[in-house]
Amino acid sequence: MKACVLPSPAKVETNPLVFTDAPTPNPAHGEVLVRISCCGVCRTDLHVVEGELAPQKSPVIPGHQVVGVIEKLGPSSSRFPIGARVGVAWLHHTDGTCEFCGSGAENLCDHPTFTGYTVDGGYAEYLVAPQDFIYPIPEQFPDEQAAPLLCAGIIGFRCLRLSGIKPGGKLGFYGFGAAAHVAVQVARHWNIDIYASTRDARHQKLALDLGAKWAGGTFAEPPVQLDAAIVFAPAGEIVPAALKALRKGGTLVLGGIHMSPIPSFSYDLLYQERVIRSVANNTRQDGEDFLRVAAQIPIRTHTHVFPLREANRALNALKNDAIEGAAVLKVGT
Numbered sequence: 001m002k003a004c005v006l007p008s009p010a011k012v013e014t015n016p017l018v019f020t021d022a023p024t025p026n027p028a029h030g031e032v033l034v035r036i037s038c039c040g041v042c043r044t045d046l047h048v049v050e051g052e053l054a055p056q057k058s059p060v061i062p063g064h065q066v067v068g069v070i071e072k073l074g075p076s077s078s079r080f081p082i083g084a085r086v087g088v089a090w091l092h093h094t095d096g097t098c099e100f101c102g103s104g105a106e107n108l109c110d111h112p113t114f115t116g117y118t119v120d121g122g123y124a125e126y127l128v129a130p131q132d133f134i135y136p137i138p139e140q141f142p143d144e145q146a147a148p149l150l151c152a153g154i155i156g157f158r159c160l161r162l163s164g165i166k167p168g169g170k171l172g173f174y175g176f177g178a179a180a181h182v183a184v185q186v187a188r189h190w191n192i193d194i195y196a197s198t199r200d201a202r203h204q205k206l207a208l209d210l211g212a213k214w215a216g217g218t219f220a221e222p223p224v225q226l227d228a229a230i231v232f233a234p235a236g237e238i239v240p241a242a243l244k245a246l247r248k249g250g251t252l253v254l255g256g257i258h259m260s261p262i263p264s265f266s267y268d269l270l271y272q273e274r275v276i277r278s279v280a281n282n283t284r285q286d287g288e289d290f291l292r293v294a295a296q297i298p299i300r301t302h303t304h305v306f307p308l309r310e311a312n313r314a315l316n317a318l319k320n321d322a323i324e325g326a327a328v329l330k331v332g333t
Helices: 044-052 143-150 150-165 178-189 201-209 238-244 284-297 309-320
Strands: 002-005 018-021 030-042 067-074 084-086 092-093 126-130 134-136 170-174 191-197 215-217 226-230 246-254 275-277 301-308 324-332
Touching: 002 092, 002 309, 018 201, 018 215, 030 150, 030 309, 044 170, 044 309, 067 126, 067 143, 084 143, 092 126, 092 170, 126 201, 134 143, 134 178, 134 284, 143 150, 143 178, 143 284, 143 301, 143 324, 150 246, 170 178, 178 191, 178 284, 178 324, 191 201, 191 238, 201 215, 226 238, 301 309, 309 324
Parallel strands: 170 191, 170 226, 191 215, 226 246, 246 275, 301 324
Antiparallel strands: 002 018, 030 067, 030 126, 030 324, 067 084, 084 134
16 A cells, blocks of 8 residues: 655654555454545644654554545454445554543543554555444545544544533633634534634634634733633643633643643632643544534534645645644545
8 A cells, every 4th residue: 555654753844754655454353444535634643753742653654533434344343334434533442441441531541552653544545443443424524524523623622521611601722723623613503702812814814714703813812801721732832821811710721742841830820720631632432422513513624635645745734834724635646
């Protein structure tokens, strides 16, 4: 098969992914082989490629927002038929036996594997995945529209729920990329007002077009006090500004898997029972719940499509904030 392989981490400006031939994987017990149509390009992929996430497999094929059809079933795989259209997300597998899995917090599993990081992912023509960790894709979503739902969508949804925001509440978004442009649609569906702080004027416009009440620069003060806020950008220096915008008792959610150092700040910003919490990975229940809501709304993702062989170009565009919405790799073009 053709794949974009990362031999070793390097800055994306050096175009480190190699478009080459790779062995087509074979599904093992409980796994399926997926013929990939599209794979979303996520900021986590950027962290993997540049080594900001410590390498776990080398070489590795990145990508964890995969849409395709089942081509082959491994032994004892019967959950989906051959030809079923499915999605593969970041959470590849959990041990199912640790205390976190046993308590419904499989996103915190002690021995997880992750698609496109600890196992090969979706920047390829095929991948294998455990049948119990993949999702049926709602019919109304074309493949390229569905791909960003599988990480940007699911993680944004988990961030919304963990923020504790209620209908009629005021919620801040810091950064307005792939996750935020999906989450704003869920928030508006739930009658939540969004205040978007982002450095790029194009992203501010997209936020307003998608229903945000206000959009301004990253460190601009929103016109109201916020009940909660989500930092989607991987920039620790945003945290004090976001805390300053919260009302008493508000929650600040950090939605990234990697973030630059958070600077010191006055205790006054945290006092009055404000809360900072991170979001780690997702549970399968998050994915199922989100895809159901996404189909009800229905979510419309804004995508910029690249051929698979141009994955380096897509990552460079993402790093330089040149993507409005989400980047998607199209396989076979």
